[in-house]
Structures are given as C-alpha cells and as structure tokens.
Amino acid sequence: MKQSDDKLKDIFNDFKNGLQLNENMEGRLLGMIEKKERSIHKRKFLLGLVSVAIAAFLVISSVAPVFGKSGTLPQVVAGLNLERAANSFNGSLSTEGWIIEELENQDLSPADSIIIVALLKESEVSVNEIIEMRNEKMGWGKILSELNISVNSIKNTLKQAQHVADEEDGNGEGEENREENREENQNQLKFVVIKGILNNIDGSKIIVNETEILLTEETIIECRGKSVAVEDLSIGNELLVKASKIEDVFEAKSILVLTNMKENNVPEKETKEFELRSAIVSFDGSILTISDFEGGILVDEYTKIQRTGEGRVGIESLEAGVTVQIHIRKDGDVYHATSIVILEKAENEEGSEENNGANNNEQSKPKKETFKGEVSFVNPDDGILAIIGCDMLFQISEDTLIISNGKAEFSDINVGDSVEIIGTEQEEGEPLSVEKIIVLKEEGKNTDNSNENSNSQGKESPGKP
Amino acid sequence: MEDKLKMLVLQIKDGNKDAFTEFYRLTVRYVYSIVYAYLLSNEDTEDVVQNTYFKLYVVRKRINPEKSILAYMKRIAINYAFKQMRQKRKVITKETSFAKDEGTKELVQEALKKLDEKDRLVLVLHYLDNTSVKEISVLVNEKEGSVKSRLFRARKKLKEVINSETI
Numbered sequence: 001m002k003q004s005d006d007k008l009k010d011i012f013n014d015f016k017n018g019l020q021l022n023e024n025m026e027g028r029l030l031g032m033i034e035k036k037e038r039s040i041h042k043r044k045f046l047l048g049l050v051s052v053a054i055a056a057f058l059v060i061s062s063v064a065p066v067f068g069k070s071g072t073l074p075q076v077v078a079g080l081n082l083e084r085a086a087n088s089f090n091g092s093l094s095t096e097g098w099i100i101e102e103l104e105n106q107d108l109s110p111a112d113s114i115i116i117v118a119l120l121k122e123s124e125v126s127v128n129e130i131i132e133m134r135n136e137k138m139g140w141g142k143i144l145s146e147l148n149i150s151v152n153s154i155k156n157t158l159k160q161a162q163h164v165a166d167e168e169d170g171n172g173e174g175e176e177n178r179e180e181n182r183e184e185n186q187n188q189l190k191f192v193v194i195k196g197i198l199n200n201i202d203g204s205k206i207i208v209n210e211t212e213i214l215l216t217e218e219t220i221i222e223c224r225g226k227s228v229a230v231e232d233l234s235i236g237n238e239l240l241v242k243a244s245k246i247e248d249v250f251e252a253k254s255i256l257v258l259t260n261m262k263e264n265n266v267p268e269k270e271t272k273e274f275e276l277r278s279a280i281v282s283f284d285g286s287i288l289t290i291s292d293f294e295g296g297i298l299v300d301e302y303t304k305i306q307r308t309g310e311g312r313v314g315i316e317s318l319e320a321g322v323t324v325q326i327h328i329r330k331d332g333d334v335y336h337a338t339s340i341v342i343l344e345k346a347e348n349e350e351g352s353e354e355n356n357g358a359n360n361n362e363q364s365k366p367k368k369e370t371f372k373g374e375v376s377f378v379n380p381d382d383g384i385l386a387i388i389g390c391d392m393l394f395q396i397s398e399d400t401l402i403i404s405n406g407k408a409e410f411s412d413i414n415v416g417d418s419v420e421i422i423g424t425e426q427e428e429g430e431p432l433s434v435e436k437i438i439v440l441k442e443e444g445k446n447t448d449n450s451n452e453n454s455n456s457q458g459k460e461s462p463g464k465p
Numbered sequence: 466m467e468d469k470l471k472m473l474v475l476q477i478k479d480g481n482k483d484a485f486t487e488f489y490r491l492t493v494r495y496v497y498s499i500v501y502a503y504l505l506s507n508e509d510t511e512d513v514v515q516n517t518y519f520k521l522y523v524v525r526k527r528i529n530p531e532k533s534i535l536a537y538m539k540r541i542a543i544n545y546a547f548k549q550m551r552q553k554r555k556v557i558t559k560e561t562s563f564a565k566d567e568g569t570k571e572l573v574q575e576a577l578k579k580l581d582e583k584d585r586l587v588l589v590l591h592y593l594d595n596t597s598v599k600e601i602s603v604l605v606n607e608k609e610g611s612v613k614s615r616l617f618r619a620r621k622k623l624k625e626v627i628n629s630e631t632i
Contacts, residue, residue: 005592008592008620008623008624009592009595011572011573011592011627012502012573012589012592012593013593014570014573015498015502015570015573015574015593016494016498016593018570019494019497019498019501019570021493021494021497022507022511025493025511025514025515026486026489026490026493028515029489029515029518029519030482030486032515032519033482033485033519033522036519036522036523
C-alpha cells in the first residue's frame with residue numbers, strides 16, 4: 001500500500017514538473033495590480049477633492065450667503081427648522097385684525113402666516129416689511145437675522161401657544177388657565193390664527209381642536225387655491241383658520257384646508273392656473289372678457305372679487321375699462337376666474353388715502369369723466385384727439401392706456417373709429433388728460449351709431465361707461 | 466522555504482512589489498499544479514491563478530504572517546477553481562485525449578479526466594500536495610469518511626487507468 005502510494009506521489013510529482021507555465025501570466029498579473037493601484041489612487045484623489053470641496057463649502061457657507069436670498073448655511077438650517085415648527089404647530093395665535101387682513105391679501109403659505117404672527121408678538125417690526133422680505137424670496141433664517149431676532153424665541157412663542165392649546169384641551173387646570181388667559185387677553189385679543197383638526201361641523205359652526213368657530217356668509221373657505229363650500233369639509237381635515245374674536249365668540253374670516261380633500265369634493269379635472277393683469281373689455285354678469293385674453297372667463301359665486309384697499313366687492317364692480325389682476329383656472333375647456341382684484345380704483349384711492357383727514361381737499365380733486373363717440377380728429381404729433389359732438393380736446397400721454405382688441409398704440413386710432421375715453425378734467429381751456437381709450441372699432445361703430453342721438457353731445461354721465 | 470515565504474509576506478504587507486514578484490515566482494508552480502489537476506485546462510487555470518494572486522495582493526494588509534501562506538493560497542485557489550468549474554462544465558470534454566505513448570503529464574491528465582470532479586480534487590490534494598485527509602475535508606467541506614472513500618475510489622480508478630495505459 002505504502003509502495004503504491006509512493007508510486008502515485010512520484011507520478012504526480014512528475015506531472016507537476018511536466019506542467020508548462022505561461023510566461024505571460026506574471027506580466028498580466030502585475031499589469032492587473034498596477035491598474036488596480038491606479039484606480040485606487042484616482043478614487044482616493046477624487047474622494048479627497050470632494051471632501052476638501054465639501055469642507056470648503058461648509059466653511060464658506062457658514063459666513064457667506066452662498067444660498068442667495070436664503071442666506072448662509074446656519075440661516076438656511078434655522079429657517080428650515082422654523083418652518084418645520086410652524087408646519088407642525090397646532091394651536092392658536094392672537095394678533096390684530098388689520099394684520100390678518102394684510103396676510104389675507106398676500107399669497108403666503110400657512111407656515112409663513114403663522115411665523116409672521118409669532119414674529120410680530122416677539123418684536124416691533126412692521127408686518128409689511130416682513131411680507132416684503134418674504135415676497136422677495138428671502139429665507140426665514142435670513143429675515144430673522146436681518147431683524148436681529150433669534151429663531152429660538154419664535155419657536156418658543158409657537159411652543160407656548162401650542163402648550164396653552166394643549167392645556168386647554170385637557171380639563172381641570174387647563175380650564176383655570178383658559179379663564180386666566182381669557183381675562184388677560186380680553187382687551188387685546190381681536191384676531192387669532194388657529195391651526196388644527198376639524199372635529200365637528202354643525203351648520204354654521206365648526207370645531208377646530210377644541211375651539212368653536214362660527215362661519216358667516218363672508219367666510220372664505222379654500223383648498224389648494226379653489227373655493228370650497230362648508231359641505232365639502234370633512235371631520236379630520238387639517239385647517240388653518242383666521243378668525244376674529246368678539247368677546248368669547250370666534251368668527252371665521254378665512255379657512256384654508258391644508259389636507260387634501262376627497263376627490264368628489266374637489267373634482268380632479270385637468271387644471272391649469274395662471275394670473276393676468278389686464279383691462280376689462282366687457283362683463284355680462286357671468287362671462288368676463290379682458291383685453292389680453294382670448295375667449296370668455298367664467299365668473300361665478302366662487303370667484304373672489306376684491307378691490308385693493310376695500311376688500312370684497314360685488315360683481316357690479318366689474319366694469320368695462322377697469323384694470324384687474326385676475327387669477328384664471330382652466331377646468332377642462334372652461335376658463336374660470338378664481339379671484340379678481342380690481343386695481344384701478346385703488347390706484348386713485350391711494351391719493352385719497354394720502355389726503356385722509358382732509359376731506360375738504362376732495363372737492364378740489366380732478367373729476368374723472370367718460371366720453372363716447374366717433375373720432376373726428378387725430379394729431380399723433382401733439383397727442384391730441386377730438387370726437388364728434390364734443391367741443392373738448394383730449395390729450396393723450398405716455399401713461400394713457402389704449403385698448404383695441406388688446407393693448408394698442410395711439411397710431412392705431414383713426415378718424416371714424418368709435419371710442420370710449422376715460423379722462424380727468426383739467427383747468428378751463430386745457431385739453432382733457434386721457435387715462436384710457438377703448439376703441440370699439442367693429443361692434444362700436446354700429447352700436448355707437450345707434451346711440452349717437454342719445455349721446456348727441458358725445459358725453460355720458462361722468463364716471464360711467 | 467516557509468521562513469523565506471514568511472519574510473516575503475511581511476514585505477508584501479508593506480507594499481513591496483519586488484517581494485510580491487519573488488513570492489509569485491516561488492509559489493506559482495505549486496498553485497498552478499493543484500488548480501490545473503482539478504480544472505484540466507490551461508486557460509481556466511491561468512485565470513484562477515491570476516485571480517488568486519491578485520486577491521492576495523488586494524488583501525495583503527490583512528494577511529497573518531504567523532499562519533501558513535501556502536495553505537491560505539490553496540484556500541483561495543480552490544475557491545476560485547470551484548467557481549470556475551461551476552461556470553465552465555465543459556473543461557474535460559474540451560481537452561484532447563492522449564495516445565499510449567504520451568509522457569507522464571498526459572498520462573495522468575488522461576487518467577484524471579476519467580474521475581469524478583470531487584474525487585479528482587481529493588486525489589490531487591492528497592498526492593500532489595501531501596494534504597492530510599482532515600485538511601482536505603475542511604477544504605472540500607465534506608466529512609473525513611467521505612474524503613477517505615473518495616480517495617480510495619479515485620486511487621483505484623487511477624491505478625486501473627495508468628496500468629492499462631502503461632502495460
């Protein structure tokens with residue numbers, strides 16, 4: 001056995017020695033190793049480079065505003081923290097009515113509204129200043145840094161407000177605290193921002209968290225930019241309510257539904273939204289035509305119509321020639337106006353606000369008048385225009401808005417065109433300064449001819465088209 | 466030899482490429498013979514040997530110089546050979562058969578071809594490398610009894626083939 005094993009070993013030994021090794025194998029192996037080492041070096045170099053770049057970026061970003069309007073890295077982090085705290089905030093914050101109104105007029109996120117209200121409790125800054133900074137897309141971290149307010153103080157304010165709300169949710173001590181708070185805030189508390197879960201709907205009354213809030217005809221309810229009805233709300237919806245407080249009664253001014261509503265509540269058609277600033281060409285009570293937009297825009301009870309400085313107004317304010325900022329949503333084939341802000345009157349009223357308190361001056365304010373007729377004379381060099389039946393001359397300036405199937409130039413107006421002129425009376429003998437001309441070329445000619453007799457003097461009642 | 470290899474391993478751990486080349490030259494025939502006797506294909510054996518040394522170089526810093534480097538190499542080589550065998554089951558049929566008057570290498574190769582893959586490996590490790598039955602059982606992940614019976618069966622078969630070829 002041993003002999004036979006030894007014999008086998010010898011045979012295998014001969015076998016081993018008889019093997020011919022490929023001489024290239026060593027070279028190939030060393031080549032592989034070299035390649036591997038090169039790739040390792042390359043990887044290490046790249047990693048080092050990335051690490052250095054990250055370190056440099058972190059160092060620079062902590063002192064320089066590398067995030068643009070969001071500021072430095074610590075400011076960005078602080079801002080994000082604050083927004084997270086505001087988003088998770090569940091309670092109520094009190095503020096003054098005009099601030100709520102100001103916030104209502106802005107396109108701010110719920111978190112922004114909450115932060116602004118908390119911020120105003122902490123410092124003496126102007127709400128407009130904050131809104132302006134926010135509208136300039138500045139991050140909260142940077143805004144607070146510029147206002148020299150610490151993020152923690154705002155977070156603490158939110159925490160305290162939430163703590164109070166939590167205590168109010170409970171019994172016993174909470175009840176006492178509520179009473180104390182009530183007494184304490186009786187004279188100051190006018191408006192509150194409440195964020196929480198809708199627990200009950202009872203006709204014109206809803207309960208958010210534990211707070212009972214009355215709904216009025218003026219309460220605006222919106223979900224994702226769309227107006228919704230009270231019936232569309234469901235228990236469990238997360239709401240942001242801006243409400244006034246009269247004695248112990250909360251009255252909802254606006255409600256923003258933060259959670260996605262059921263599909264049957266808000267139909268999920270193919271929608272497209274955009275905003276335009278233009279002049280009204282016509283409005284028949286439901287279909288609105290504006291100069292920079294082809295086709296009619298549906299105005300219905302869900303359309304929020306506002307006039308800057310006045311708040312909500314009725315549809316009767318949608319007069320031809322009025323400049324509006326209009327938010328249009330395309331629902332399938334229908335263009336629906338979700339909100340219309342009338343700008344023109346506000347511009348005029350700005351002057352009146354400046355003169356507020358001096359009503360006597362109003363009498364000396366130049367009157368705005370509307371004239372309608374066929375153009376009898378045009379002088380583009382002097383910017384002078386005259387219409388048949390009116391012995392007055394009209395002065396066109398660079399500020400004059402000329403509308404003829406969209407925005408037009410003075411040179412587009414020809415003798416014979418039917419026009420509607422809105423202008424301001426000047427001193428005697430001076431041409432009337434024209435604010436707006438609407439050229440009613442095609443339709444206008446016929447209608448104007450028929451109206452010519454009635455407008456024999458070419459002058460309608462002032463201020464009305 | 467073991468001391469020399471130990472010294473080379475220490476140098477390889479420090480990244481000495483010359484030491485690695487020397488180590489390769491000293492051990493490649495040993496590794497090659499084991500792998501070849503199992504795979505019976507030059508092409509596949511070269512791949513496995515190359516991968517074995519490359520692996521050794523990659524993991525050089527983790528090598529324990531106190532342990533037998535050859536046993537370690539054998540372990541890596543067998544694992545790669547198993548993998549290669551799984552991928553290419555055609556190794557044996559690919560090789561040409563040899564006439565009676567061929568040399569020892571061809572004779573053994575012809576005999577090994579007729580053995581079961583595992584039997585062949587057990588036989589090669591035992592007679593070519595003097596590996597003990599216990600160590601083989603660990604390497605091929607089988608009980609010692611199985612290894613012994615494989616060894617018996619392979620030896621018998623090999624003898625038959627060799628005798629019939631040589632007589």
